[in-house]
Amino acid sequence: xxxEFKEIVAFAPPASTTGAIGWLRxxxxxxxxxxxxxxxxxxxxxKLVPPVLDWAxxxxxxxGKDQSACTSGGACWVFIGARLDLFIYGFYPFDQYWxxxxxxxxxxFTFVPQFFDAFPYKKLFGLIALIVVPVVAYVLLLGGSFGLxxxxxxxxxxxxxxxxxxxxxxxxxxxxxxxxALGRQSKMPVIRTICICFIELWRGVPLISVLFMAxxxxxxxxxxxxxxxxxxxxxxxxxxxxxxxxAEVVRGGLQAIPRGQSEAASALGLSYWKSMGLVVLPQAxxxxxxxxxxxxxxxxxxxTLVLIIGLLDIxxxxxxxxxxxxxxxxxxxxxxxxxxxxxxxCFGISRYSQALERKLHTGHxx
Amino acid sequence: MAEKEGPLTPSxxxxxxxxxxxxxxxxxxxxxxxGYFFYVIFQNTLTNMEKRGISTGFGFLTEPSGFGILxxxxxxxxxxxxxxxxxxxxxxxxxxxxxxxxxxxxxGFTVGVARLSSNWLLAKIATVYIETLRNIPLLLxxxxxxxxxxxxxxxxxxxxxxxxxxxLNNRGLYFPRPIFEDGSGFVGAAVVIAxxxxxxxxxxxxxxxxxxxxxxxxVYVSIGILIGLPVLAYFAAGMPISLxxxxxxxxxxxxxxxxxxxLMALLWAISFxxxxxxAEIVRAGILAVSHGQTxxxxxxxxxxxxxxxxxxxxxxxxxxxPPLTSQFLNLAKNSSLATAIGYPDLVAVFMGTTLNQTGxxxxxVAMTMAVYLAISLTISAFMNWYNKRKxxxxx
Numbered sequence: 001x002x003x004e005f006k007e008i009v010a011f012a013p014p015a016s017t018t019g020a021i022g023w024l025r026x027x028x029x030x031x032x033x034x035x036x037x038x039x040x041x042x043x044x045x046x047k048l049v050p051p052v053l054d055w056a057x058x059x060x061x062x063x064g065k066d067q068s069a070c071t072s073g074g075a076c077w078v079f080i081g082a083r084l085d086l087f088i089y090g091f092y093p094f095d096q097y098w099x100x101x102x103x104x105x106x107x108x109f110t111f112v113p114q115f116f117d118a119f120p121y122k123k124l125f126g127l128i129a130l131i132v133v134p135v136v137a138y139v140l141l142l143g144g145s146f147g148l149x150x151x152x153x154x155x156x157x158x159x160x161x162x163x164x165x166x167x168x169x170x171x172x173x174x175x176x177x178x179x180x181a182l183g184r185q186s187k188m189p190v191i192r193t194i195c196i197c198f199i200e201l202w203r204g205v206p207l208i209s210v211l212f213m214a215x216x217x218x219x220x221x222x223x224x225x226x227x228x229x230x231x232x233x234x235x236x237x238x239x240x241x242x243x244x245x246x247a248e249v250v251r252g253g254l255q256a257i258p259r260g261q262s263e264a265a266s267a268l269g270l271s272y273w274k275s276m277g278l279v280v281l282p283q284a285x286x287x288x289x290x291x292x293x294x295x296x297x298x299x300x301x302x303x304t305l306v307l308i309i310g311l312l313d314i315x316x317x318x319x320x321x322x323x324x325x326x327x328x329x330x331x332x333x334x335x336x337x338x339x340x341x342x343x344x345x346c347f348g349i350s351r352y353s354q355a356l357e358r359k360l361h362t363g364h365x366x
Numbered sequence: 367m368a369e370k371e372g373p374l375t376p377s378x379x380x381x382x383x384x385x386x387x388x389x390x391x392x393x394x395x396x397x398x399x400x401g402y403f404f405y406v407i408f409q410n411t412l413t414n415m416e417k418r419g420i421s422t423g424f425g426f427l428t429e430p431s432g433f434g435i436l437x438x439x440x441x442x443x444x445x446x447x448x449x450x451x452x453x454x455x456x457x458x459x460x461x462x463x464x465x466x467x468x469x470x471x472x473x474g475f476t477v478g479v480a481r482l483s484s485n486w487l488l489a490k491i492a493t494v495y496i497e498t499l500r501n502i503p504l505l506l507x508x509x510x511x512x513x514x515x516x517x518x519x520x521x522x523x524x525x526x527x528x529x530x531x532x533x534l535n536n537r538g539l540y541f542p543r544p545i546f547e548d549g550s551g552f553v554g555a556a557v558v559i560a561x562x563x564x565x566x567x568x569x570x571x572x573x574x575x576x577x578x579x580x581x582x583x584x585v586y587v588s589i590g591i592l593i594g595l596p597v598l599a600y601f602a603a604g605m606p607i608s609l610x611x612x613x614x615x616x617x618x619x620x621x622x623x624x625x626x627x628x629l630m631a632l633l634w635a636i637s638f639x640x641x642x643x644x645a646e647i648v649r650a651g652i653l654a655v656s657h658g659q660t661x662x663x664x665x666x667x668x669x670x671x672x673x674x675x676x677x678x679x680x681x682x683x684x685x686x687x688p689p690l691t692s693q694f695l696n697l698a699k700n701s702s703l704a705t706a707i708g709y710p711d712l713v714a715v716f717m718g719t720t721l722n723q724t725g726x727x728x729x730x731v732a733m734t735m736a737v738y739l740a741i742s743l744t745i746s747a748f749m750n751w752y753n754k755r756k757x758x759x760x761x
Contacts, residue, residue, distance in 0.1 A: 027484065027485065027486035028485060028486060028487060030484060034484065034485050037483065037485040037487075037488045038485055038487055038488075040488075041485065041487040041488045041491055042487065044491065045487075045491070187389070188389050188392060188393050188396075189393070190393035190396050190397055191392070191393060191396055194396060194400060201735075201739070203742075204735075204738060204739040204742040204743065205699070205735045205738045205739060205742075206699035206700065206702040206703075206713070206738055207699075208702045208703060208705065208713060209702060209713060209717060209731065209734055209735055209738065212713070212717050212721075212731065213731050213735075216721065216727045216731070217727050217728060217731055219414070220410070220411045220414045220415060220727060220728065221407045221410055221411055222410060222414075223406075223410050224410075224413065224414070224417075297501075301501075301502075301503035301504070302503070304503040304505040304506060305505060305703070307505070307706070308705065308706055315503070315505060315506055315509070319509065322513075331513050331514045331517070332510075332514045335506060335509060335510040335513075335514055338506055339502045339506055339507075339510070342501065342502050342503055342506065343498065343501045343502055346501035346502075347497060347501045350501065
């Protein structure tokens, strides 16, 4: 018997499991406990978000020049606008701002390509960022050569100083960290002990005590007549501290490279430095790029500590501006601005590092 | 057939090409370089200190300090010695570290679990919390709590009040202080005995379950012992502990106990900040336990709570503990930021005020660094021991 082939239409899934309702049931109301959590979360959001939005946006003042513009009772963003120069450039002379702007542009120019996969000459840009930019920035910011007017480092401040501290810290700490990590893996007991002592000493003490040490003890250590300015002393402290952390990150990479690699290099007749420089380190450093980026984020946040030894970084400039009697009750606005500046940098870089981690881990993901 | 040659003897390398000789030479050179470096620094320091008229040695520790400290856990006055100052600072540092570790762990575990919650709203709130707080410098958060939030609190006569016993104002948080009279030692002893009894009972219950398979619910009995025994002792000893309440007298509160605003701001900032990192560690640890484990536990008939307690958490802890240790270390070190808002920790009173008054930079910086090194080493030793206990035993 030959029946007619009849198509049976599949039933649509129950309305309660699809679309917005299904999503709600599954993600917010799946069990009594879940409902309780939803109510709790909704309460939290309703309690926090509207007042904050109202303060920050709806009843805030954006336009004006001084305190008299802030009348509506919300945030006084006028304050940030009025003191923005201080927050970005510190006390750098107004007619020389272009030099700082050039440094910002250079940093952006060399770093933005790193965020895109298909950008041509990406590695070249990276090398320029690590080697050329610090030199150019040094000449540009300090002045005194090429007909540039010298600007004393105690006039540096704000975002610019924060970037200088973090950038110099990381660029100088990287090679020292690599040497220390190699020393820690060395077969010579004396070298190994020296490196371990150095690393563990700096890692065991807080950065603030290192900065104190750099600012009060370093002048005692130096021979007579030799003196460093405050910024350089802070930088020395930061680099010492950071290189110890960097050493541990690099060590992680070195340990991940199988012994066969360095053994093969020795079998080919490469010397220790050649086998490290040409075979082991390129592989190890590639593995630890995310780790290096993460230490950079930590360092970027830690640069705020220099305000304790009297340098005017972005937080210190906010701190000095909010006590200005010409403005009333602007501390929250100041801190929110500083927090937002840090957040943008750190969040951006951490996203970048996560993307990098995913990209580099394709090979050995199960 | 060719004539057989004798075995090839490797030619002896020249001494400067011999790895063993070179290694010794390098190491000797390194020792000399480091030794010379320290020698130069030592000489420079001596000359510089002599020129500036700074005395050396630890004699200053017995001299009177002449400055007051906002908060101290032991008796301290302006007549106390610098050595006493050191102790006060050290205790304050330890206090904030212990409290911070406690609260940060508590908040961190809660937020970490919330981020994995199947409740979408809750997971998103946890994510926002983590991504906001861990990307803002700790010092900035401390300033925010201290200068923006706590400075905006009302004056003592307009305090925020809870139940007439707790008062919050710009001088701090006031709460009742327990006063121990004669016989309160019994209560203390009862607490110790209760804890010992609980430990013994847990061991016995564990052994019984191992041998017979019978379970014993230790939780309720433990709570019973822990509360019951001290309460019994309290009444038996004639109620030796009473509470002293804080009360507004004139412009300020008298009596009771006070948490200074500096401590509150520091504790808030450091706990919330470290908790954001701990939450991520906890999340990574739980995600590291493969879902098959949960499914296998379900297949064996375990209900969700025992699945979590007996299967997921023990395995997650192995992944969580090592990075957790470094967060605890960070917290202890970060507590030194206290000096920026005026909480009298070791760095503030010793490396700050004492150093300014005596000028003995080398001794003071060395002592302070030694303390932090000791704290770091103690925490990592303890966590290593704990980690070893929890580690997978492989055959």
